Every structure is written in C-alpha cells, then in structure tokens.
Amino acid sequence: MERDAFIFGARGAGLWIGTVCGLAGTTYGIAAAPSRVTPWLAFVIAALLFAGIWKLGLSVWLRPERFTARRLWRGGLLMMLATYVGALASFSRDLGALMASGSPWYEAALQVAWRATPLQLMLGVAGLVLVSLISAARHEYLQRALKQVHAERERDAVARQLTEARLTLLQAQIQPHFLFNTLAALQHWVDVGDARAAPLLRSLTSFLRGSTELMLKPEVTLAEECAMVAHYLAIMQTRLGDRLRWRVDMAPECATQLLPSGLVITLVENAVEHGIEPQLRGGEVRLVARIEGATFELRVLDDGAGLPPGDVRDGVGLANSRERLRHQFGARAELQLSPRDDGPGAQACLRVHAPDRPS
Amino acid sequence: MPTALIADDEEAPRAQLLLALRAAWPELDVVASCVNGVDAWDAYLEHEPQVCVLDVRMPGLTGIQVAQRINGRAQIVFVTAYGDHALAAFDAGAVDYVLKPVDAARLSQALERVKARLAAPAVATATASDLQQLLNQLAGQVRKPAPLEVLQAGVGKEVRLVRVDDVVYFESDTRYTRVVYTDADGDGEVLIRTPLKELLAQLDPTRFWQVHRSVIVAHRHIASALRIDEGNMVLTLRGRAERLPVSRHFQGQFKGQ
Numbered sequence: 001m002e003r004d005a006f007i008f009g010a011r012g013a014g015l016w017i018g019t020v021c022g023l024a025g026t027t028y029g030i031a032a033a034p035s036r037v038t039p040w041l042a043f044v045i046a047a048l049l050f051a052g053i054w055k056l057g058l059s060v061w062l063r064p065e066r067f068t069a070r071r072l073w074r075g076g077l078l079m080m081l082a083t084y085v086g087a088l089a090s091f092s093r094d095l096g097a098l099m100a101s102g103s104p105w106y107e108a109a110l111q112v113a114w115r116a117t118p119l120q121l122m123l124g125v126a127g128l129v130l131v132s133l134i135s136a137a138r139h140e141y142l143q144r145a146l147k148q149v150h151a152e153r154e155r156d157a158v159a160r161q162l163t164e165a166r167l168t169l170l171q172a173q174i175q176p177h178f179l180f181n182t183l184a185a186l187q188h189w190v191d192v193g194d195a196r197a198a199p200l201l202r203s204l205t206s207f208l209r210g211s212t213e214l215m216l217k218p219e220v221t222l223a224e225e226c227a228m229v230a231h232y233l234a235i236m237q238t239r240l241g242d243r244l245r246w247r248v249d250m251a252p253e254c255a256t257q258l259l260p261s262g263l264v265i266t267l268v269e270n271a272v273e274h275g276i277e278p279q280l281r282g283g284e285v286r287l288v289a290r291i292e293g294a295t296f297e298l299r300v301l302d303d304g305a306g307l308p309p310g311d312v313r314d315g316v317g318l319a320n321s322r323e324r325l326r327h328q329f330g331a332r333a334e335l336q337l338s339p340r341d342d343g344p345g346a347q348a349c350l351r352v353h354a355p356d357r358p359s
Numbered sequence: 360m361p362t363a364l365i366a367d368d369e370e371a372p373r374a375q376l377l378l379a380l381r382a383a384w385p386e387l388d389v390v391a392s393c394v395n396g397v398d399a400w401d402a403y404l405e406h407e408p409q410v411c412v413l414d415v416r417m418p419g420l421t422g423i424q425v426a427q428r429i430n431g432r433a434q435i436v437f438v439t440a441y442g443d444h445a446l447a448a449f450d451a452g453a454v455d456y457v458l459k460p461v462d463a464a465r466l467s468q469a470l471e472r473v474k475a476r477l478a479a480p481a482v483a484t485a486t487a488s489d490l491q492q493l494l495n496q497l498a499g500q501v502r503k504p505a506p507l508e509v510l511q512a513g514v515g516k517e518v519r520l521v522r523v524d525d526v527v528y529f530e531s532d533t534r535y536t537r538v539v540y541t542d543a544d545g546d547g548e549v550l551i552r553t554p555l556k557e558l559l560a561q562l563d564p565t566r567f568w569q570v571h572r573s574v575i576v577a578h579r580h581i582a583s584a585l586r587i588d589e590g591n592m593v594l595t596l597r598g599r600a601e602r603l604p605v606s607r608h609f610q611g612q613f614k615g616q
Contacts (some may be wrong), residue, residue, distance in 0.1 A: 019362065162451055175442060176440070176441045176442030177440045177441070177442035177443060179440075180440035180442065180458070180459055180460070181369070181372070182438045182460060183371045183459075183460055184369075184371065184440065184459035184460035184461070185369060185370075185372060186369035187373075187375065187460040188369055188371040188374055190377075194371075198369075219453070239369050239371070240369065241370060241514065243368075273594075277368075277416070278418045278504075280419050280557060294409075305504045306504070308504065
C-alpha cells in the first residue's frame, strides 16, 4: 500500500493525536470500570480495539472501491454478531446472576442480548453508515484524481506529438537527399565556372534560412509559406532544367490564411518527387489557392505518373501534415490526396472551413 | 580499352561524374552518357560496356532496375546522394557506390575494385550473383506505376486503340515502334511514336519479354527458340510465320529446363 499523503502528512497529525488520546481514554475507562481488569490488560484490549478501527479506517480510506454494498451488509452482520458475543462476555456477571436466580441459560442469554440490543444496533448502524459514507466520498475523490491524471497524461502526449511532428518536419524539409543533390550540382558549377552556381547558392541559402525560421513558429501565413515554396521550386528548376515547370495561382485574399508551418512545402515536395521526377519528360506543378464562400481551398497539382495502384499509404510528410492540421483546426480541415480528375497526375487538396459556418 | 556507360538524370552531377571518371581512370572510354534509366538500358544493349556507373534515382527505370537487367554482365558502380534508402543495403551487400558530390578518393577506391574484378572474372561471377540477389530485393521495393493497358495509334485521320493484351510483339522501326497485334477481328499492325525503350518500362515484365534491343514479345505467343549457330538465336511464334531475333544478352533466358 502506498503512503497516503493525508494520513502521513501534517493534516493527518490530528488523527494520530486523536488515536493516542482515545487509546489512553479507553484504557483508563476499562481499567476504572468495576472489573478485575488490570491497567495493562485494559491497555492491550484498547490497543486491539483501536488497531481494528485503524485497519478498517485505512482500508476504507485507501481502497474505498472494496466496500461495495454487498460487502458492507456482510461486514455489518459479522460486526453485529461479534459485538453480541462481546456483549455476552461483558455481561457475564449479569448472566451468572440470572442463571443463579433459576432461569434456564438460554432465557438468561436472551435477556442479556435484549438488554444489549439498542447499543449493538446503534453501534452497528453508526459503523456501517460511517464506513459507507467515507468509502463513497473517497471513491469519488480517487476517481476524480485518476481522471485528472489521465487528462494530464493525454495533454502531455499531445504536446510531445506536436514537438515530434515539428522535428520530423524539419528533418523532412531539409532532406539529406535533396541537400546533397543540390550541393552536387553546386559543386560542379562552381568547379567549371558555370553561371548557374551563384543564383542556385542564393536560392539554397534562402531556403535553408527560411526552413530554420519556419520551424520556430507553429503556424505561418500562406504568403510566407509560398515564399519558401518559390525558393524550393527555383532550386529544383535549376537542377532539373526544362523537366520542371511550375505556376502559383494565389487569390490575394488567401495570403493571410494561417496554416501549420511547412505544410504547403511538404505537398509541393511530394508533387515534385513523386509526380515530376519519375517522368521521362518531367511535368508541371501547379499551386492554386482560393476562397470559396466560407472555405479556404489549396490544391497542389502535378501532371505526372499519378498515384500508384491500390491503397496509398501516407508517407511521413503527409501523416505529419494531417496530425498538425487536426491539432490546429480539429474537424474543420481536411487533406485529400487523389488522382486528378482533369487529366493524368495527382492532386493534394486542403480545405479549411471557417469556424462560424461549418459546412 | 575498357568501355563504360554513365547515367544520371541531372545535368550537373552527370557532367561532374564524367570529369571525375576521366581524372580517376583516363584509359576508360565512356561510350554513353545517359539522362534516364530507359536510355541507360538501351545504351547498354547497344554498346555492352564493361562498366556501368548508374545514378540510383532516375525516371523510367531506376539505377537498380537497370543493374538488375544487366544481370551481372557488366561491373556496376552506383552513384547516389546521402539519405538514399538503398544505402544500408549497399553497405550490407558490399556493393560499390559513391556519394554525390562525387569525391575523387572514394571514386578511385570503387574503380580499383572494378579493375580487380575485370582482371579476375571468376571472382566477378561470384560477386555478381550476390549483387543480383540484392538488386532483386531492392527492385521489389520500387514504387511502380500501373502497367500500360491500351495504346493509341494514329492511322490517317483515325486514332486506333489497341489493347496491350492483344499485342504479339513490338519492334522498333527507326522513328516509330511497330505494334503487331491480334484481336477478334484478326491480325493487325500499327505504328506508334513512343520509342520501344520507353514502352518497355511501362509493360508488365511477367507478360512481355524483351529479346532484343529492338524487340519485345508477349511470351504467350512464343512457340520456340531456335539456335542457328554459336551467336544467333531466333524465336518462332504460334500460328505466325515471322521469326524474331534474340540478341546475345537475352539468349540466356531460353535454356531449357
């Protein structure tokens, strides 16, 4: 059993003092009564009595869920029976006197029990009520505490997931494969004095600086994100030459739309990597953002190979994006990857509905 | 003089690789510099070089798929950027590779091993079968597009649709690809613009076998393989008179059981 903060804390001191006082009082009471009980025996009896009460009290306090109604009734009956036996023992002198007066033993016992009944009933009922009250209150308290612990744990988990999502994003954004391929091109053009080196280096620097800054913010405006997308596309354009064509159609009113940082660029990277690069003749990536009624819509389209047959499993980037969208917008945002309906290729479609008019 | 083929889909790394190869192995004659996987495979069949330096990620066919088709008949060195999924397998399988940007010292090391294998063909054969196993495993992980279902051929003012299932064989014909098919209406023949080497990457390899640089045949139409002499083999087709040549590289797949 773990140490209870209340019983073993400062507030529990009263309980201990009360116990010690009660123990002393009861010992004195038993010893002072007109009986042949020595003070030491009285102390032992009182100690046993209090040990029993403590044991019961502790059980109720720490494991209130054990005290179900059925157990309470059973325990109550057992307690009454025990006190009757105790009563018979303590009234043994009366019993002896009654038997001496000529009544048979059972009548004498019945009379003694009858005399003791109001006290027993009172004790039993009071004990039962006390135990059930304490157990019910404690039960509720513990349940509440447990719920709170669960809620805290869940909150921690969500916070951890978000941090992880951002880290993964940082990693995914600056993919080693992308970085080293770009460096390879750069290295060669620097070596041979090609004029493409300088603008490529400039784009790469802007992209890396932007990525690092992006990671520090959980959300960015579409305009900020599109600046990053432009750097990325400029790099890929330099590397792939005429294999990559791209276009951004952003309605002006979309510029201030807030989105999880790095989301749009993840979609564009997917389109280039899985849509354009595997094509022998390359293709075109289009980014279209608009607001229709109360819904913001962003689509990233490519005219590449399309989605592979069968179930498409989300990659790290896409799974991550969904998680962060869910966190920022709840059910208001949806992200779908599907074949394009107006030709070959794939499209990623993100919709965010305005909060006041969910459709 | 040993011959080589290089392939990378990006211009700058391809040019860098060429310069690095020239510096590291001046006697090596680079006979083809290819811009994607299908070109690399076609150039391999054309030149049959002893050494192939292949980028892993390429459109059409990946470097891994090209090496798988080469099937141990040339020494392979892969080129890839750090972060490629295949790297762990390459390391485990003792595959020769260099990372981009290509480092002169690493390239020389890889080329030394290639030279050693070229000098001792017995060792080379043993490594080749290990490599092939690894490549089959890696090629299985490549995301493949759905195989081509239908071909569209312009015939005068009409565009004729030919189901790939009905095709008997494809044959490249200078600027076109000749498609010979047989359907419910009988035998037919159309010309399409898609080069044979590009079609190859879009066909289901379990149904269509390449037997020559310029011939792909649906294997259910093959009746037999006839050996004419040491170097020459032809295929006869079920219910058809034409004979299709099998080039040396592909003769191994007709060996009897």
